[in-house]
Amino acid sequence: MLARFGWVTRSALATALLALGGCGGTGNEKEEVASAEPSTASPSSGALDAAVAKVSDKDSADKPAHLVTPDRAVDPKKLVDVVEQEVKGGENASPSPESILWLPSDQSKIKDEPLTVKVPKGLSPLILNVNVPAANPLTKGKFELGKQLYFDPRVSLDGTISCATCHNPEKGWTDQLSVSVGIDGHTGGRSAPTVVNTAYGKTMFWDGRSPSLEGQAQGPIQNPIEMGKQSYEDIVLRLRAIPGYKDQFEKVFGTDVTLDGMAKAIATFERVAALSGNSKYDKYNSDGDLTALSESEKRGMVLFGLRLRGDDEFKTNVALKKAECTSCHTGSNFTNEQFHNIGVGWNAEKNDFADYGRFVISPIGSKNNSELGAFKTPTVREIEKSGPYMHDGSLKTLEEVVEHYNKGGNPNPSLDKDIKKLNLTDSEKADVVAFMKALTGEQVKVELPTLPPGTDGKIPDPHAALTPPPVKAAANVFHPAVQR
Structure with a gap:
């Protein structure tokens, strides 16, 4: 079983200090900044070193965690203070x-x-x-x-x-x-x-x-x-x-x-x-046009986590919220505006993330291991046009996106608690994709x-x-x- 992150090495904390939050985009990639102190866990320290508590199935929860510095081909001197440069x-x-x-x-x-x-x-x-x-x-x-x-x-x-x-x-x-x-x-x-x-x-x-x-x-x-x-x-x-x-x-x-x-x-x-609004879903939901959505889109809507209109007698014969989409994609814009780790960018061999996401910009004193590898929930509106998907563009199609969630994401120490295997059938996965495409609207x-x-x-x-x-x-x- 994958263990939770224990501590963060001194190197990780030092480099994390480079981004304390704020507004704007990224800063300049200047050649020289103060390098982080080397980690005591390993003689070769990489940027944003994280101490990973590796606990095997037989280890007890209260056993001291073993600190491991991931092997990262990153030069800490290339890191910049994003916020400082923008200010x-x-x-x-x-x-x-x-x-x-x-x-x-x-x-x-x-x-x-x-x-x-x-x-x-x-x-x-x-x-x-x-x-x-x-x-x-x-x-x-x-x-x-x-x-x-x-x-x-x-x-x-x-x-x-x-x-x-x-x-x-x-x-x-x-x-x-x-x-x-x-x-x-x-x-x-x-x-x-x-x-x-x-x-x-x-x-x-x-x-x-x-x-x-x-x-x-x-x-x-x-x-x-x-x-x-x-x-x-x-x-x-x-x-x-x-x-x-x-x-x-x-x-x-x-x-x-x-x-x-x-x-x-x-x-x-x-x-x-x-x-973007006035999609097929909006015509069904707001206008009451029961024919605006196809049978597949209606099944996908219920699997997604939304109920049919009370005056719609169509029987979907699928479980409400089986796809668990509305755990994050909520409201009229289909996003809870929160940050979640769904396993994208996790390298199991290196026991590390390619991108630390939200964790990096959280202020010292507010950092939480759950933010490691966590990224903002995007809107599902116009999702048909905005691929490839995820923060690194690693999933090319909506079918790949649904399959990623269906398998339970990529297991890692900070995986969001709501990410789990869904056991969707092939037809159910197709229905979820059909509903997401029904959110393409009138721009x-x-x-x-x-x-x-x-x-x-x-x-x-x-x-x-x-x-x-x-x-x-x-x-x-x-x-x-x-x-x-």
Whole structure:
């Protein structure tokens, strides 16, 4: 039987200190940081060393645990303080000037008006102070500005990568790649999560290190493997040189271009545009159209964990919640916004995880072994379009996803208590997949914007950045919170 994790070695604690939580994306991968103290458990210490309490079936629960340092081909000196780098503005040496990050607003210059959004059926309204921050109310000008920034490759260092490169509305707001490809064809260690319905999200990124869309927008733009090794000052000054952006920022925020305004505009666009509802399930559940779902989809719905409408006399002849999906995929957006270890990325031979997930960014004093290898529950809406699946893109199809859960995940010391063998039949597995596909909805249609011309008079083509660059070099070194 697999034992629980006992302690974490001094090396693990030291490297875990590199990410104490906060908002934004990943930081820069600087060459030198303070290396962790070597573990006393082994002369060869790897990054994020974890002391694994290996207890055999015959060992008693109160027997002292044996500390084991996993063998990891990772250089601790390559690790970075994700949060520190983002707070500093992405620089390796000094932070960006405050005037780059934020400026006081001249209200007399603002020429904008509120934006009213009618959300698709099945979703709750976008309400200020509920799922729209009080500091960033929805406005028409902000939405249009955010749309341009979202599709503008000039936000990246070499003008090749935009937000839409990895989060393409036509691909379920992802890039449909196992791991995302950034500037110069470099790859990270995680798959791009969908932006769909993130308006309702409590945290962003697979590890939840950002508390808002505004925070998330600040990360990728200064991540060296996503949009290039650049500071916020580099980005803001580049945009300030574009007259069209200077004019829009003045009308929307009453300021020059700032990081604060960029984050708010991009978040507004994502909050409004990346909405999906009015699926076959919503037509059945909300409209009462009993014919909206097929018999297979109805069986899958019950297996998933949802009851049929009271006026539906169809007999599914399957056990309610046999697939255990609603243990995590709950609510109108089909996610509990929590973090779970389902065994993805666990290497039984090395007795270690490829990615420590939520555990890395939890503050010291709040760390829990249950967070090892745990990642955020994604929405199931638009799931048909957002594969491959899991944080590492290791499962290519929904059929593979269902089979992963059916076998009880990959056993490991921190496996979530709700993950267990399901004993689904082949037909039941097919029915669950059919229901998940019935959650493909009516997305807001996004037309590519016309971008403001640069100082050279040229207008970038946003369509060109929708195709990720060819892979040049994979990230061979695991980074505890490398992109997404």
